[in-house]
Amino acid sequence: MSYRMILNETSYFGAGSISNLVDEVKKRSFKKALVVTDKDLIKFNVATKVTSLLDQNGLMYQIFDEVMPNPTIGIVQKGVDIFKQSGADYLIAIGGGSPQDTAKAIGIIINNPEFADVRSLEGVAPTKKPSVPIIAIPTTAGTAAEVTINYVITDEEKKRKFVCVDPHDIPVVAIVDSEMMASMPASLKAATGVDALTHAIEGYITKGAWELSDMFHLKAIEVISRSLRDSVKGVAKGVEDMALGQYIAGMGFSNVGLGLVHGMAHPLGAFYGTPHGVANAVLLPHIMAYNAEFTADKYRNIAKAMGVKGTEAMSTQAARQAAVEAVKQLNKDVGIPATLKEIGVKKEDIAALAQAAFADVCTGGNPRDTNIKEIEELYLSVYH
Structure with missing residues (x-):
């Protein structure tokens, strides 16, 4: 019997560990981020803890904040279009499972455009290339999307969720900072x-x-x-x-x-x-x-x-x-x-x-x- 174990490349833990973001971006020579998050995390200044670090260090980014709970095919496709227009070369996912899953789907489709319909990613999709690099910053203590090879998308038309399993989607960096989670109700x-x-x-x-x-x-x-x-x-x-x-x-x-x-x-x-x-x-x-x-x-x-x-x-x-x-x-x-x-x-x-x-x-x-x-x-x- 053969068993497989896949984990993400680098993770940081502990209160204040978000401070490691800048060094990771610089040492990987990333140029511009598409920040994938939702409007509430912008409204309540949770995402600002991240974008402020980027601003202070002159790191370029664009925000895509249209993620909703139970992210849909349409949201993913919109995110793909915005990534292409933005000139970004990596993703920062800020939030719970929904922004993390959305970022994974975006990153996979950008580098594997034959799956642009999103539905074809269901199950174990035969993608050939790793996702666009993702830095995952969870704001909830639940989904663990920052370390998994799974993501879930909702097909609104057919009223169903489908699970995608792909070793190519795992984030390269996870920053698990409890201070990013402190404001959760x-x-x-x-x-x-x-x-x-x-x-x-x-x-x-x-x-x-x-x-x-x-x-x-x-x-x-x-x-x-x-x-x-x-x-x-x-x-x-x-x-x-x-x-x-x-x-x-x-x-x-x-x-x-x-x-x-x-x-x-x-x-x-x-x-x-x-x-x-x-x-x-x-x-x-x-x-x-x-x-x-x-x-x-x-x-x-x-x-x-x-x-x-x-x-x-x-x-x-x-x-x-x-x-x-x-x-x-x-x-x-x-x-x-x-x-x-x-x-x-x-x-x-x-x-x-x-x-x-x-x-x-x-x-x-x-x-x-x-x-x-x-x-x-x-x-x-x-x-x-």
């Missing part, structure tokens, strides 16, 4: 934090998991579980630890895949614009319970990493239940909604949601094989 910290936990748990139990990825995922579960509550409260140490925990999770799941939580969450974003972290967080404990019998003794390790005491003495069944309950309690403590109805899901859409979830690329990695009928039943079980 508590609700966003909660949702993106449980998104990161979902990455860690699904990556740990997915069919492709192996010893090295397990190491990353268990450590990520530990760090996230001990830090998320403090992060949501605004405790600086909690924010900094969450920034690290979500990155560690990304190192793992990017290389082994995910599962049914993501498969069922993606259609919610496509149908309703549901924030990805919220969708994952609501679904996670329910899908964990569904998968429990197909995970050997791994839930015991999850429970232990989440701080549950006495796991060694528990039966396998009790340990599995303890892991599920620990996730439920964390969700409750950080204010995650309990049902799909609370986040705007319509009961009459569930059949279509189930079909889309079954077709999602992430679903194939689930430890338990599933079908459309069972997915429909799962959606209904989480509805109320």
Whole structure:
């Protein structure tokens, strides 16, 4: 059996690590950046922390701030056009998963123009050239897009999200600075934090998991579980630890895949614009319970990493239940909604949601094989 591990080239961590941006730009002889971000990050002066550094050092850039949550094919194509017009030779992605994913798609298409329709990037696309260089600066502690080979785009016309998996899209530099995340509202910290936990748990139990990825995922579960509550409260140490925990999770799941939580969450974003972290967080404990019998003794390790005491003495069944309950309690403590109805899901859409979830690329990695009928039943079980 052969296993593959791909990580980004250079990463910086810790409060204030954004200061490394200028040296990285200069030593790589980059000339002009297209800064990919969203209007809120401009409005609330989060992106300014980056552009001010560029200004102070005479580094050229142009801003593309039209990224929306759940970025669409149209947004990507607009970004490609602006990159071509700008004279830029690299990208700086500032934001959560949406700006990061948009930058990846732009960078890939610029150097692989045969994929300009965007849809052809779905799955494992046979691109030939690496993306335009990307410097990724996350502002949320959740997606770990700065270290993954994945990105997700929404096809508005067909009401579906599609996952792109491409080693050519990984950023060359990641700057994981908790000060860039400090201004996130508590609700966003909660949702993106449980998104990161979902990455860690699904990556740990997915069919492709192996010893090295397990190491990353268990450590990520530990760090996230001990830090998320403090992060949501605004405790600086909690924010900094969450920034690290979500990155560690990304190192793992990017290389082994995910599962049914993501498969069922993606259609919610496509149908309703549901924030990805919220969708994952609501679904996670329910899908964990569904998968429990197909995970050997791994839930015991999850429970232990989440701080549950006495796991060694528990039966396998009790340990599995303890892991599920620990996730439920964390969700409750950080204010995650309990049902799909609370986040705007319509009961009459569930059949279509189930079909889309079954077709999602992430679903194939689930430890338990599933079908459309069972997915429909799962959606209904989480509805109320």
